Amino acid sequence: MMGKLNSFILLFIVVALAALGARLAFGLAPPRVVANSLGMEFVLIPSGSFMMGSDIDDPLLLEAYPEAPDFRCSQGDCPSSYLNEVPKHLVIITKPFYIGRTEVTEKQWMTIMPDFDGRPKPGDLVDIFTQRSGDNYPIQFIYLEDIEEFISRLNRREGTNKYRLPTEAEWEYAARAGSDTQFFFGDDPALIDQYATFEWSPVGTKKPNPWGLYDIYGNAQERVSDWYSEDYYQNSPSKDPQGPPAPGDFGFKVVRSCNSVYCARSSYRSAFFPNRGRGIGFRLVREFDY
């Protein structure tokens, strides 16, 4: 009798453990990739920490990338180009989040914003670079306030408030994908052509980074939510930095990613006014809610 009872208890425990394992495996584990009502795919980025920025001497970077323009000259001050990346510093991302596998495309934009057509129009001061256009090209040449309207409409459409631009720190954390090298694939710039296109292209034509994100270094430059300050890293907080609390004198917002070889590094930072910029688009974050 006791033998049968022990067998029954053992069977119950085995079944209970199996059920718990199945729940952990299939019930509680959040999906690694989710798709939204526009078919945008988002990849789950775990919480964690990383070293943000660069500690490579500015003269070395200037020597390696002599063609780099110095956008800070527009502020009337032309020191060397890469000092806005220093110092390399610890950043902690305290919450997991989802981020777009690709930049937002023209088709996705037009679905939400049919009355705010971001495509170049006759008479626009655009060059051949911006004249390439199509459903799967990144949306570009749009005002920041229209991006904010796009996000607001998408949130309403899906009855949520989870969509937003990434912070600069979230963007670099996702771009690095656990790497501490100049590029997410190491330090050899000769490999860049496998991962980045510097001709205006449909999204996702090259290999993704190790976390599955496309066009991190090339194609559209990408807006993030932070105001820009060239010396922000000198005093930025470690936990979930959000950027300076107020705009600087020129009202620049941070722009990440780039469309030239010289800036195809994970730590590269640039900035732009909130108005329409050639080649400037965005990818979205969807906050983690599982």
Ligand SMILES: [Ca+2]
């Ligand atoms: Ca990009």
